[in-house]
Amino acid sequence: MSTSKQQPLLEVRNLRVEFPTRRGSLIAVDGVSMEIAPGEVLGVVGESGAGKSMTGNAVIGLLPSPGRVESGEILLEGERIDNLPYEQMRKIRGKRIGAIFQDPLTSLNPLYTVGEQLVETIQTHLDLSEKGAKDRAVDLLEEVGIPSARERIDHYPHQFSGGMRQRVVIALALCAEPRLIIADEPTTALDVSIQAQIITLIKKLCREHGTAVMLVTHDMGVIAETADRVAVMYAGRIAEIGPVAEVVKNANHPYTHGLMGSIPKVGHEVERLTQIDGSMPRLTEIPTGCAFNPRCTEKGPRCMVERPILEPVENSFVACWKFDPEGTGA
Amino acid sequence: MTEPLVKAKGIARYFDVSPPLLNRLIEGSKRQVVKAVDGVDFEIERGQTLSLVGESGCGKSTIARLVVGLYEPTGGSIEFEGVDLTALDNRKEEAKLRGRMQMIFQDPYASLNPRWRVQDIVAEPIRHKKMFDTRAEVTSRVGELLSQVGLSPADGEKYPHEFSGGQRQRISIARALASNPEFLVCDEPTSALDVSVQAQILNLMKDLQRKFGLTYLFISHDLAVVDHVSDRIGVMYLGRICELADTRELFSNPRHPYSRFLLDAIPDLDMTGKQRIPVAGEVPSPINPPSGCTFHPRCPFANDRCKSEQPELRDVDGTQVACHGVEENRLEPTG
Numbered sequence: 122m123s124t125s126k127q128q129p130l131l132e133v134r135n136l137r138v139e140f141p142t143r144r145g146s147l148i149a150v151d152g153v154s155m156e157i158a159p160g161e162v163l164g165v166v167g168e169s170g171a172g173k174s175m176t177g178n179a180v181i182g183l184l185p186s187p188g189r190v191e192s193g194e195i196l197l198e199g200e201r202i203d204n205l206p207y208e209q210m211r212k213i214r215g216k217r218i219g220a221i222f223q224d225p226l227t228s229l230n231p232l233y234t235v236g237e238q239l240v241e242t243i244q245t246h247l248d249l250s251e252k253g254a255k256d257r258a259v260d261l262l263e264e265v266g267i268p269s270a271r272e273r274i275d276h277y278p279h280q281f282s283g284g285m286r287q288r289v290v291i292a293l294a295l296c297a298e299p300r301l302i303i304a305d306e307p308t309t310a311l312d313v314s315i316q317a318q319i320i321t322l323i324k325k326l327c328r329e330h331g332t333a334v335m336l337v338t339h340d341m342g343v344i345a346e347t348a349d350r351v352a353v354m355y356a357g358r359i360a361e362i363g364p365v366a367e368v369v370k371n372a373n374h375p376y377t378h379g380l381m382g383s384i385p386k387v388g389h390e391v392e393r394l395t396q397i398d399g400s401m402p403r404l405t406e407i408p409t410g411c412a413f414n415p416r417c418t419e420k421g422p423r424c425m426v427e428r429p430i431l432e433p434v435e436n437s438f439v440a441c442w443k444f445d446p447e448g449t450g451a
Numbered sequence: 452m453t454e455p456l457v458k459a460k461g462i463a464r465y466f467d468v469s470p471p472l473l474n475r476l477i478e479g480s481k482r483q484v485v486k487a488v489d490g491v492d493f494e495i496e497r498g499q500t501l502s503l504v505g506e507s508g509c510g511k512s513t514i515a516r517l518v519v520g521l522y523e524p525t526g527g528s529i530e531f532e533g534v535d536l537t538a539l540d541n542r543k544e545e546a547k548l549r550g551r552m553q554m555i556f557q558d559p560y561a562s563l564n565p566r567w568r569v570q571d572i573v574a575e576p577i578r579h580k581k582m583f584d585t586r587a588e589v590t591s592r593v594g595e596l597l598s599q600v601g602l603s604p605a606d607g608e609k610y611p612h613e614f615s616g617g618q619r620q621r622i623s624i625a626r627a628l629a630s631n632p633e634f635l636v637c638d639e640p641t642s643a644l645d646v647s648v649q650a651q652i653l654n655l656m657k658d659l660q661r662k663f664g665l666t667y668l669f670i671s672h673d674l675a676v677v678d679h680v681s682d683r684i685g686v687m688y689l690g691r692i693c694e695l696a697d698t699r700e701l702f703s704n705p706r707h708p709y710s711r712f713l714l715d716a717i718p719d720l721d722m723t724g725k726q727r728i729p730v731a732g733e734v735p736s737p738i739n740p741p742s743g744c745t746f747h748p749r750c751p752f753a754n755d756r757c758k759s760e761q762p763e764l765r766d767v768d769g770t771q772v773a774c775h776g777v778e779e780n781r782l783e784p785t786g
């Protein structure tokens with residue numbers, strides 16, 4: 122899929138997102154580029170705080186203030202959308218881009234029933250009667266696995282469990298059949314069987330409607346099953362991007378390597394889980410050179426001064442001097 | 452055997468979710484009650500971890516809230532060190548016991564006060580318990596807690612909205628640990644964390660357990676995490692526990708048909724191309740639960756007895772299972 126020469130559905134070029142703070146600028150996303158083809162699922166993984174959600178939010182045009190796109194371009198089906206006026210972007214959101222936010226409560230209004238919210242969204246984007254919209258809402262809730270959907274549709278968000286709310290948000294994002302779905306941790310609160318159901322639903326949309334998906338999650342199981350390619354982020358940058366099998370099974374970048382090693386596995390009895398020592402630098406204090414250098418066991422003098430760029434390694438692109446012909450030396 | 456630290460006996464919690472009275476009169480709609488938790492028993496030994504697993508909506512968070520006293524039970528009792536928390540009418544006594552437990556909420560957004568700085572959020576339980584005399588001691592303890600969860604002491608100055616999802620979850624973990632609780636209820640504590648930070652938090656929780664003998668009630672949908680942290684596991688289905696077993700035993704020899712399904716649905720990380728088998732059939736509704744064994748519409752072993760008679764938890768070689776098929780010894784052995 123990634124090899125086909127058709128126009129990418131989403132293109133992000135050199136995106137930089139900043140938050141001005143009292144103590145200088147915090148760079149949440151720093152020079153990120155990625156493409157997603159129609160029907161393709163791009164997984165985005167990485168350290169907590171690495172800038173995954175902010176990358177997604179920039180695409181949707183909903184960065185929390187005072188965050189702003191400092192430079193770079195975002196193109197949807199070849200058209201720039203990062204510089205559109207608010208009203209125009211609002212129309213694209215919901216209709217052409219469906220967003221599933223990490224925090225289900227930001228998408229749900231506690232004062233309206235789940236049904237009222239779904240019907241309103243459906244009627245905004247699709248030409249359906251109230252009755253037609255409600256039937257579609259019930260169908261969608263059933264598709265995301267809410268039992269007794271016809272009765273529960275009249276309940277309020279607080280009457281749903283955490284995972285049920287998350288599924289309502291998924292239904293909301295899918296209801297206008299968008300071209301692009303930005304899904305930020307869509308399955309975190311879901312048990313494995315519902316997870317499988319949601320993944321099947323997302324894959325069906327990709328297959329049948331050519332929907333493109335940016336899937337942000339820390340769940341490698343979900344990535345392994347759903348994504349075609351994966352981008353690994355660290356401290357606002359892409360450390361590695363490539364086909365899912367390559368990144369998950371033969372990680373190239375030392376950070377990806379550590380990440381894969383930290384996954385607990387059923388039936389492996391260990392007293393302590395492997396962890397990557399240290400923590401991600403604060404984004405106002407990113408070290409020069411490679412952002413991973415304070416934690417990296419393979420660093421050399423070059424890593425301390427020169428920032429690695431993404432270079433092809435097998436079928437992936439990796440930002441690490443280890444793979445450069447000149448290596449990590451000075 | 453020593454007395455368990457926590458003991459739940461037949462706890463139940465129902466929610467009335469009926470349409471408003473007017474609609475009931477006009478549309479003739481009926482009263483609706485969700486039996487979120489319907490008769491659950493478990494015990495947790497001091498220094499041990501009991502985990503609850505089960506489908507979304509099966510009642511895990513409701514149990515967590517019942518145990519820490521955020522919901523009144525519809526029935527049953529919860530004992531802490533042999534004291535029935537549900538029957539206590541001495542406010543002071545109750546506050547003292549409750550002060551020894553803490554909860555990490557499933558939704559870190561809703562549980563952090565957006566107008567407070569992180570340092571005040573984390574310090575709140577410390578101040579409440581009057582654990583230190585000086586401001587400097589409180590500040591240094593808060594800094595230590597923030598470092599333990601992989602944040603920086605300087606982050607204390609910020610407000611919750613300045614953090615990413617996983618960072619907020621770590622703030623709520625730091626707050627829960629702040630007052631040195633003896634019993635910690637953790638509802639999906641690591642679900643918003645990437646695996647390397649998750650490993651750090653789970654290691655920290657285990658270290659605290661080893662050092663201070665902490666007791667955990669742990670809820671997670673991630674069976675690999677549950678396998679790693681638990682001594683015992685309760686598998687829940689529609690408001691009830693259907694199997695309660697030692698961790699090793701459950702993973703190597705799941706007895707209840709639903710437990711077996713659950714283990715078969717574990718995602719495949721080795722990417723062998725093995726298709727996950729989602730649990731077949733409709734998720735039943737807690738508003739109109741099926742008769743008899745509530746799992747019978749999805750169970751390949753269901754017979755007439757299963758459709759009419761609700762199975763009780765029974766002891767089978769040290770494991771408790773609620774299944775007629777297991778009792779009658781007519782299930783195929785697990786492969």
Ligand SMILES: Nc1ncnc2c1ncn2[C@@H]1O[C@H](COP(=O)(O)OP(=O)(O)OP(=O)(O)O)[C@@H](O)[C@H]1O
Nearest residue numbers: 140149169170171172173174175613615616617618
């Ligand atoms: N409103 C804000 N003000 C200042 N900084 C912010 C704000 N929102 C986010 N940030 C910072 O931006 C960085 C990137 O955040 P983002 O939400 O994209 O992380 P993430 O990769 O999605 O992490 P997680 O896996 O924990 O959700 C974080 O380090 C966070 O501290």
Ligand SMILES: Nc1ncnc2c1ncn2[C@@H]1O[C@H](COP(=O)(O)OP(=O)(O)OP(=O)(O)O)[C@@H](O)[C@H]1O
Nearest residue numbers: 280281282283284466487507508509510511512513
């Ligand atoms: N305040 C409430 N009012 C009405 N119904 C509720 C309330 N809280 C929970 N419920 C219902 O009780 C059932 C159990 O909910 P609970 O939150 O305990 O599930 P859970 O097992 O934690 O699920 P999840 O894995 O999705 O978090 C659900 O059907 C839910 O809709």
Ligand code: SF4
Nearest residue numbers: 411417420424441442
């Ligand atoms: S560039 Fe250097 S410090 Fe960075 S990951 Fe590669 S080896 Fe490690």
Ligand code: SF4
Nearest residue numbers: 744750757774775776
């Ligand atoms: S009691 Fe019957 S229906 Fe229920 S799990 Fe056992 S065999 Fe299946």
Ligand SMILES: [Mg+2]
Nearest residue numbers: 174223615616
């Ligand atoms: Mg995020």
Ligand SMILES: [Mg+2]
Nearest residue numbers: 282283512557
């Ligand atoms: Mg819950």
